Amino acid sequence: MDIACSSCGALHWMVEKLSDSSKRNLRFGTCCMDGKVQLPPLQPPPEPLQRLLTSNDADAVAFREVGWKYNRAFSFTSLGVSEDRTVNEGFRWGPPVFRICGDLCHRSGALTTEGEIKCYAQLWVLEPRAALEARMDNNIDLDQDVMHGLQTMLGEHHQYVSLCF
Numbered sequence: 001m002d003i004a005c006s007s008c009g010a011l012h013w014m015v016e017k018l019s020d021s022s023k024r025n026l027r028f029g030t031c032c033m034d035g036k037v038q039l040p041p042l043q044p045p046p047e048p049l050q051r052l053l054t055s056n057d058a059d060a061v062a063f064r065e066v067g068w069k070y071n072r073a074f075s076f077t078s079l080g081v082s083e084d085r086t087v088n089e090g091f092r093w094g095p096p097v098f099r100i101c102g103d104l105c106h107r108s109g110a111l112t113t114e115g116e117i118k119c120y121a122q123l124w125v126l127e128p129r130a131a132l133e134a135r136m137d138n139n140i141d142l143d144q145d146v147m148h149g150l151q152t153m154l155g156e157h158h159q160y161v162s163l164c165f
């Protein structure tokens with residue numbers, strides 16, 4: 001995947017070129033339909049995410065090391081699968097394989113939060129201070145200021161979060 005579309009810059013493999021494309025004029029259809037589709041440029045993410053992704057501040061560097069934990073803390077659902085872990089047994093080289101058995105679903109849990117660990121979509125119906133406390137209870141190793149900033153940002157910018165209030 002090292003050949004850039006001359007129209008949009010998307011990276012492709014050679015086998016993805018259009019059949020009527022030539023070696024001197026490589027053209028691709030799966031990205032921009034050979035320049036026929038033009039999307040507006042991506043907007044930078046809102047703050048504080050932009051700073052966390054680009055800054056060399058200590059909290060930003062730490063955020064990038066465990067960004068997946070913050071992502072999990074703010075997710076609406078969890079993945080529900082029966083995973084076949086035997087496929088990776090004795091496998092030492094290459095990336096691990098993710099193979100599932102049966103159906104794949106998203107688990108959101110009940111929206112009631114009484115008497116159980118609060119997580120996923122349940123946290124989005126709590127008032128913000130209680131949601132932040134629950135997220136920190138579930139992720140004691142994460143930075144509370146970062147968590148608070150991201151929660152506020154999502155409340156202001158995420159289209160689904162605004163549906164919860």
Ligand SMILES: [Zn+2]
Binds near residue numbers: 010032033035
């Ligand atoms: Zn393209």
